Amino acid sequence: MNFTFLNLVGYALLAVAAFLLWRGSTSLSARLVSVGFLGLILWGTLSSDGAAEDNRFRGYREDAFQISSRADCLGCSTGKREGVWFVRGTVLDGVMVLKAEQVVAYKVVWAGGGGVYLDGQPQAGGCFSRELAPQGIADLRFEGALQARLEVGPGLSCG
Amino acid sequence: MNALPTLLWLELRKSQSFVMVLAGILLLTAVGLARLTANALNTPEEEAVVLFSLAAVIGGTLLVVALFISARQDGAGLLLSVPGGLAHQVARFVYWGLLGAAFALTLALLLWAYLDRTVPGMPGLGSVLTFVFYGLGLVWLPGVAYLLLAFSYVQSYQLSRLGWLAGLAAFLGFFGLVDVLVEVGSKVAYAALPPVTISLQSLGSRLDDIRLPLEPLLLSLALAAGLVVLAGRVWDEVEA
Amino acid sequence: MLARLEAVTKRYGGREGLHDVSLELPQGQALGLLGLNGAGKTTLLKLLAGLLVPSQGSVEVLGGRPRAMRAHVAYLSDAETYPWLSPADGERLMGGLYPDFNRARYRELLGFLEVPSRPSRALSRGQKARLRLAMALAREARLFLLDEPLAGIDVISRDRILKTLVRQWREDATLVLSTHEVAEAEGIFDRAVFLKDGRVVLDAGAEELRARGKSVRETFVEVLA
Numbered sequence: 001m002n003f004t005f006l007n008l009v010g011y012a013l014l015a016v017a018a019f020l021l022w023r024g025s026t027s028l029s030a031r032l033v034s035v036g037f038l039g040l041i042l043w044g045t046l047s048s049d050g051a052a053e054d055n056r057f058r059g060y061r062e063d064a065f066q067i068s069s070r071a072d073c074l075g076c077s078t079g080k081r082e083g084v085w086f087v088r089g090t091v092l093d094g095v096m097v098l099k100a101e102q103v104v105a106y107k108v109v110w111a112g113g114g115g116v117y118l119d120g121q122p123q124a125g126g127c128f129s130r131e132l133a134p135q136g137i138a139d140l141r142f143e144g145a146l147q148a149r150l151e152v153g154p155g156l157s158c159g
Numbered sequence: 160m161n162a163l164p165t166l167l168w169l170e171l172r173k174s175q176s177f178v179m180v181l182a183g184i185l186l187l188t189a190v191g192l193a194r195l196t197a198n199a200l201n202t203p204e205e206e207a208v209v210l211f212s213l214a215a216v217i218g219g220t221l222l223v224v225a226l227f228i229s230a231r232q233d234g235a236g237l238l239l240s241v242p243g244g245l246a247h248q249v250a251r252f253v254y255w256g257l258l259g260a261a262f263a264l265t266l267a268l269l270l271w272a273y274l275d276r277t278v279p280g281m282p283g284l285g286s287v288l289t290f291v292f293y294g295l296g297l298v299w300l301p302g303v304a305y306l307l308l309a310f311s312y313v314q315s316y317q318l319s320r321l322g323w324l325a326g327l328a329a330f331l332g333f334f335g336l337v338d339v340l341v342e343v344g345s346k347v348a349y350a351a352l353p354p355v356t357i358s359l360q361s362l363g364s365r366l367d368d369i370r371l372p373l374e375p376l377l378l379s380l381a382l383a384a385g386l387v388v389l390a391g392r393v394w395d396e397v398e399a
Numbered sequence: 400m401l402a403r404l405e406a407v408t409k410r411y412g413g414r415e416g417l418h419d420v421s422l423e424l425p426q427g428q429a430l431g432l433l434g435l436n437g438a439g440k441t442t443l444l445k446l447l448a449g450l451l452v453p454s455q456g457s458v459e460v461l462g463g464r465p466r467a468m469r470a471h472v473a474y475l476s477d478a479e480t481y482p483w484l485s486p487a488d489g490e491r492l493m494g495g496l497y498p499d500f501n502r503a504r505y506r507e508l509l510g511f512l513e514v515p516s517r518p519s520r521a522l523s524r525g526q527k528a529r530l531r532l533a534m535a536l537a538r539e540a541r542l543f544l545l546d547e548p549l550a551g552i553d554v555i556s557r558d559r560i561l562k563t564l565v566r567q568w569r570e571d572a573t574l575v576l577s578t579h580e581v582a583e584a585e586g587i588f589d590r591a592v593f594l595k596d597g598r599v600v601l602d603a604g605a606e607e608l609r610a611r612g613k614s615v616r617e618t619f620v621e622v623l624a
Contacts, residue, residue: 017324017328020321020324021316021321021324021325021328023319024316024319024321024324024325025315025316025318025319025321025325025398026396026398026452027315027393027396027397027398028396029389029392029393029395029396030311030312030315030316030325030393030396030397033308033312033389033393034312034325034328036332037312037328037329037331037332037335038328038332039335040331040332040333040334040335040336040338040339041328041331041332041334041335042335043335043338043339044331044334044335044338047338047342074345075342075345075346090345090346090348091345111348111349111354111370111372112349112354112368112369112370112371112372126370146348146349146370146372147348147349147372162495162496164495165491165492165494165495165496166495166496168491168495169492172481172483172488173481173483175483232481234478234479235450235476235478236476236478236480237496238450239448239449239450239466239469239472239474240469240496240497241469241470241496241497241498242496318411318451319411319412320412395466398450398451398452399445399450399451
């Protein structure tokens with residue numbers, strides 16, 4: 001929750017509206033709907049406060065590879081499990097460039113949406129994997145891919 | 160007593176002129192599609208899609224306006240009728256849901272019939288209808304339910320002259336609800352159920368199949384049902 | 400007792416529409432609700448219909464909450480009806496929404512009230528009022544709440560309609576009819592309730608009114624002045 005002046009004014013207005021709407025109807029259901037609507041407005045305000053940071057994947061770097069990114073990543077999460085680094089999002093949209101420092105394999109999986117392009121070529125089937133030699137580069141473009149995941153690590157394949 | 164036929168008839172009578180206008184839009188679209196010709200700037204297929212989009216936007220807006228005007232016509236007159244609020248709201252939901260569906264399906268059918276003749280490998284009608292039904296369930300039905308709730312909700316503040324504030328809350332709350340739906344829907348998408356797949360392979364290998372997740376659709380339908388029930392409760396408690 | 404208001408106050412924001420009103424409505428009575436514009440007649444009728452909830456006090460109709468008893472209450476508001484609604488549409492609508500709607504009686508009433516078979520938008524104000532009155536009276540309800548039902552109808556017809564309706568009033572139903580045209584209440588109602596600024600200033604039966612030795616109009620001027 002942010003406490004800038006404008007936000008404080010917004011919260012105060014919401015509180016006044018809640019008071020007026022609670023007293024303005026004899027219908028309990030309408031009063032509860034008011035609470036619901038104001039709660040949704042508050043939710044919208046709060047989630048938009050952090051939206052700019054949450055929805056952007058800015059890249060990642062380790063000894064074996066680095067990823068530079070200008071991709072939007074909705075519902076984003078990243079991490080490393082059993083030596084495999086991953087970024088996954090409910091929606092992935094934008095460009096990521098994977099550059100290998102050592103030999104690495106990577107895999108891209110997605111469930112639907114606008115698709116995924118590797119070095120400008122559209123990929124089909126919902127999954128593909130490749131291996132990069134040292135200094136090799138993969139140019140990945142996600143076009144609103146849904147439930148998409150990029151994994152980088154040893155021994156990755158779609159099988 | 161089953162009041163549903165009467166209430167559906169009432170909705171039809173109230174919105175008859177709008178139904179005629181919607182039919183006119185469909186007719187104009189059909190005529191427009193039949194007269195499309197190639198020109199220097201666009202292909203006929205591109206123009207067909209533009210025409211379709213225009214008709215969809217105008218028709219959709221008109222449907223929302225018609226629903227609003229139709230609900231306003233009732234005033235307080237129906238509040239004391241014997242069928243309860245739920246019966247009234249269900250009738251409105253069914254009528255406007257079906258009217259929107261009929262409009263969207265006819266429009267989609269017109270576009271498909273045109274593109275099927277001109278685009279090689281156009282997916283079958285079944286795929287197109289699946290896509291339209293998916294959109295109706297995901298967007299139109301919860302939208303209608305939301306409008307019905309918002310209308311009764313605003314009505315319940317008319318007496319205290321706070322209808323404007325209630326209307327504002329309902330309007331702004333809509334965006335919050337969409338946020339929540341996108342957030343929750345994207346979290347549960349593809350999680351448990353197999354997606355509905357619409358194959359685009361016939362169009363060539365450039366396009367991937369469309370896989371529509373079922374979970375957000377079910378979420379939207381459950382939300383629509385909840386909103387209609389809530390709208391019925393508010394109706395029963397409105398002062399006028 | 401068919402309906403009862405007990406110490407009812409209704410506030411709209413800071414303004415009081417009705418103040419501490421208590422009334423009992425027995426079965427079979429035809430009650431005239433008299434008062435100037437803004438006296439609280441509509442508020443009282445809406446409270447009995449269940450369209451309003453009292454700010455204080457309680458309202459009971461047929462032993463329950465008014466809104467829950469709506470199947471037995473015919474309420475005629477002073478609002479306009481649908482512009483497209485014809486007498487035939489009225490029958491379809493009322494027949495589908497009210498199980499106690501008597502179609503034969505409705506047709507009789509249309510004849511008695513001389514309602515033309517045209518959509519409402521093509522009717523005069525008085526003809527619209529007659530159509531709405533026919534729709535309300537064709538129900539076999541227990542409580543009829545009519546808010547200025549004769550507004551817009553010419554004076555001669557008003558008198559004829561009112562006298563016929565009230566004299567033939569069913570014994571198993573109660574009528575509450577509001578009007579600010581006091582002359583038409585003369586010698587018609589079993590009881591008259593005079594409202595002023597949301598308060599009952601006189602509640603008198605026909606006998607009591609006669610015993611005062613004044614016309615309803617004179618009483619009206621006296622108590623509401």
